[in-house]
Amino acid sequence: MKLPGRKLLISSFLAASVCAVPSALASAGHSSLQLKTSVEDVNGVREIESGNYESGIRKTHAALAKTSVGSRRAPLLNNLCVAHIASGDTASAESVCDQAVDTANNKAIALNNRAILKCTSGEPAGCHQDLKQANALASHNHLISKNFALVADSPLVVKQ
Numbered sequence: 831m832k833l834p835g836r837k838l839l840i841s842s843f844l845a846a847s848v849c850a851v852p853s854a855l856a857s858a859g860h861s862s863l864q865l866k867t868s869v870e871d872v873n874g875v876r877e878i879e880s881g882n883y884e885s886g887i888r889k890t891h892a893a894l895a896k897t898s899v900g901s902r903r904a905p906l907l908n909n910l911c912v913a914h915i916a917s918g919d920t921a922s923a924e925s926v927c928d929q930a931v932d933t934a935n936n937k938a939i940a941l942n943n944r945a946i947l948k949c950t951s952g953e954p955a956g957c958h959q960d961l962k963q964a965n966a967l968a969s970h971n972h973l974i975s976k977n978f979a980l981v982a983d984s985p986l987v988v989k990q
Contacts, residue, residue: 868905938968
């Protein structure tokens with residue numbers, strides 16, 4: 831299932847997937863919220879970054895089945911979260927993104943990705959809350975700061 835009206839691109843800078851948001855959210859001069867894959871070179875990440883989501887998801891699931899160690903599962907779950915959001919499968923993304931937040935050492939990136947899921951799923955308050963928490967954890971991260979500023983400036987998002 832594709833997200834209607836959503837344009838997906840892959841950035842070469844740190845392999846961030848970009849998900850365009852409605853024009854009302856772009857009023858601050860920004861045009862998109864950005865997803866972020868893990869920096870670890872784990873099974874499936876290259877496929878996900880290149881837009882081959884089906885293959886990336888398959889490889890990531892295979893790698894997840896082989897480990898129960900949280901630190902090894904975290905980047906896989908984060909990448910799976912990105913792949914499901916980027917492919918428009920929000921139903922699958924919800925559980926995986928929650929698991930990524932729960933197991934991640936770098937919770938800021940996992941929170942950023944879950945926030946984007948919430949924005950695209952019509953949960954603006956949850957989106958704002960996750961980005962607020964991600965920004966508090968990693969205010970030095972340009973991608974998170976940009977996403978937080980975009981959402982914080984949006985009249986469509988209910989701030990808490």
